[in-house]
Amino acid sequence: MTSERRPGRPRSETRRRAILAAAMAELEERGYADLTIERIAARAGAGKQTIYRWWPSKADVVLDALVDMAETRIALPDEGSLPDDLMAFILATFRQRGQRPVLLGLLAQALLDPVFAKAFRDRFLFRRRAVLRQILDRAVARGEIAPETDPELLIDVVYGVLWYRLMLDHAALDDDAGRQLSSLLLRAARPGP
Structure with a gap:
């Protein structure tokens, strides 16, 4: 039995943690209503497309x-x-x-x-x-x-x-x-x- 890899780059745990930390930092500074994927991406040094590939929404x-x-x-x-x-x-x-x-x-x-x-x-x-x-x-x-x-x-x-x-x-x-x-x-x- 072979395992198939999903298309695209594998999910990096380091990158995932950076994105989650960026989201929490943005939340502390701006609150939930003003939180955006763009701000999370910029703070984490990640692309918006990476975030949207891993999560369907800011929530x-x-x-x-x-x-x-x-x-x-x-x-x-x-x-x-x-x-x-x-x-x-x-x-x-x-x-x-x-x-x-x-x-x-x-x-x-x-x-x-x-x-x-x-x-x-x-x-x-x-x-x-x-x-x-x-x-x-x-x-x-x-x-x-x-x-x-x-x-x-x-x-x-x-x-x-x-x-x-x-x-x-x-x-x-x-x-x-x-x-x-x-x-x-x-x-x-x-x-x-």
Whole structure:
């Protein structure tokens, strides 16, 4: 069996990372609404055609950058207990609050484009939920969560608070909020006497 190579140059990981870094830098400076493929290409030293060959839209470039960033900055903690794991995960998540314009830009794009909405859900939202689900599953195995507790509801509470505060910007997403949310979840999930 032979493997066929796609036409064109192979995708360079170095070039891909430069493009994603350029996209994030442009986002920090200009915001999502003013982000363009032209500016990303110029900053990365890449051709627009290279970017369009690898990604169908600016939203897809940003999604890849966001996925990479989340996987490196918000790792799966294993501190040995639900309180410590939950606190580490929520604090790391809330500390990315500077990504608010990026997240809201992608959410807006997802509302307008059903194809992108599926990619955003599957590649970012559901992957982040899966990390939190692993934390909760380990806690169930250790007997730290009542067996009748619905882990999906606990996950919804975490991301509900996160997205609600991101969208409305009415309250802080800081370490104090993270600690309060962790405490609330622990009380809700604690096994009975």
